[in-house]
Amino acid sequence: MTKPPTRIQQRNRAAILSAGLDVFSQYGFRGATLDQIAEAAGLSKPNLLYYFASKEAIHAALLERLLETWLDPLKALDGAGDPIAEIMGYAQRKLALSRDYPRESRLWANEILQGAPRIEDILRTDLKALVDKKAQIIKAWADDGRIADVDPHHLIFSIWALTQHYADFDVQVRAVLGDKAPYDGASVFLDALYEKLLQP
Secondary structure, rough: OOOOOOOOHHHHHHHHHHHHHHHHHHHHHHHOOOHHHHHHHHHOHHHHHHOOOOHHHEEEEEEEHHHHHHHHHOOOOOOOOOOOHHHHHHHHHHHHHHHHHHHHHHHHHHHHHHOOOHHHHHHHHHHHHHHHHHHOOOOHHHHHOOOOOOHHHHHHHHHHHHHHHHOOOHHHHHHOOOOOOHHHHHHHHHHHHHHHHHHO
């Protein structure tokens, strides 16, 4: 039987993953190095390699951990709920992800911008299946006259664009807004936008 990791091992592994998240979200997969990650984690490179055999292994662990977090807001969209409230709730959950997990959002964006070489299979299987399933729910709402006749896939894409922007382009958003906090205003705007868009 494999012995459970010690507290020090757990702490070091967590430090490596946190450092990897910082480095990958800043430099992308290609620009990141093991030396950068080891330095950010406060570990020697040989010590880092005890826990993860390569840069690829750290990146894969981060993406695997991120996938569930990334899909959960859409999974929570409930076909039995009020359609407009459910869609607006999804937009708000995605906005909260950008606020609470900006490094993870940039990690995901960097992977997509590079052509998704490490997650393309997931995009074509898990992500596509979930989006198609929820799109069918949205289409049924539209067909029943409970929301406006919108293209469900493009509605979901618009929510991604309007929420992830706040994490992926945080520097630009804050430069334009100055001292104004972005997320309160974004939340009010999203509610107003989607409530008007979706009215049957």
